[in-house]
Amino acid sequence: MKIRVQSETFDLGAEVDAMRAGRTDIGAIASFVGLARDLNEGSGVAAMTLEHYPGMTEKALAALVDEANSRWTLLDVSVIHRVGRLLPGDPIVLVAVAGSHRGEAFAACEFIMDFLKTRAPFWKKEETSDGERWVEARASDDAAAERWR
Amino acid sequence: MKLHVLYFARLRERFGLAEETLEFDGTTAADLVAYLQARGGVWAEELDGSRAFRVAVNQDIVRLDAVLPEHAEVAIFPPVTGG
Numbered sequence: 001m002k003i004r005v006q007s008e009t010f011d012l013g014a015e016v017d018a019m020r021a022g023r024t025d026i027g028a029i030a031s032f033v034g035l036a037r038d039l040n041e042g043s044g045v046a047a048m049t050l051e052h053y054p055g056m057t058e059k060a061l062a063a064l065v066d067e068a069n070s071r072w073t074l075l076d077v078s079v080i081h082r083v084g085r086l087l088p089g090d091p092i093v094l095v096a097v098a099g100s101h102r103g104e105a106f107a108a109c110e111f112i113m114d115f116l117k118t119r120a121p122f123w124k125k126e127e128t129s130d131g132e133r134w135v136e137a138r139a140s141d142d143a144a145a146e147r148w149r
Numbered sequence: 150m151k152l153h154v155l156y157f158a159r160l161r162e163r164f165g166l167a168e169e170t171l172e173f174d175g176t177t178a179a180d181l182v183a184y185l186q187a188r189g190g191v192w193a194e195e196l197d198g199s200r201a202f203r204v205a206v207n208q209d210i211v212r213l214d215a216v217l218p219e220h221a222e223v224a225i226f227p228p229v230t231g232g
Contacts, residue, residue, distance in 0.1 A: 034232055050231065051157060051158055052231070053155070053157055053205075053208075053224060053226070055208055056205060056208035056209075056224065059208050060208075081231060081232075092231075092232070093231070093232050113232060116231060116232050117229075117231065117232040118228075118229065119210070119229065120229060120231050120232075121157065121205070121224075121226065121229050121231075122229055122230065122231025122232070123157060123158035123159070123226070123227065123229060123230050123231070124230045124231065125158070134158055134159040134227065134230075135230040136228075136230070137201070137227070137228030137229065137230055
């Protein structure tokens with residue numbers, strides 16, 4: 001398991017290669033990469049800054065991965081989330097899940113992302129043409145997490 | 150009891166404060182919120198229940214009826230928006 005909160009970027013290919021290096025038991029790796037967009041709520045977004053709660057954030061991400069491991073038989077999980085100032089097109093978050101078969105890899109990847117959105121203490125502030133604004137939490141994210149109950 | 154209280158994101162900016170140490174007489178997270186709300190101004194605006202916020206004690210999200218342990222690290226922040 002790898003959990004990292006970092007300001008530097010990441011490389012999906014390198015992370016997947018590291019996950020499968022030296023192993024022949026992995027049959028499937030599902031991955032998700034979230035990107036910073038140039039548009040949100042109808043306004044152009046020039047940049048965003050991600051804040052987190054050092055200590056609690058890493059703990060909350062580890063708890064999500066533990067919960068995924070208790071629901072599915074997984075061979076490895078990586079979660080990387082960036083903090084600091086990001087520009088449109090920059091990668092924000094990576095979740096990669098290795099399993100014996102695709103079913104558990106797909107499901108656990110989506111599960112971890114859905115709960116990361118509602119439980120991991122990160123906050124986005126956008127720089128728009130109308131000034132800076134904190135992004136508000138969405139009801140649709142709560143609904144996405146709720147369906148796993 | 151003595152508490153270390155942290156504020157994040159919009160709340161940190163509005164309160165103009167990232168953290169403080171408090172000597173506090175109450176028992177629960179709700180008591181702490183009421184104590185902070187009584188400061189008035191932005192504290193009342195953000196914590197009177199009209200805007201959503203979350204409370205974590207020793208880095209776990211809790212309900213407002215949670216009892217605060219001595220020397221707890223309490224964090225108050227808006228609903229999260231990562232990912």
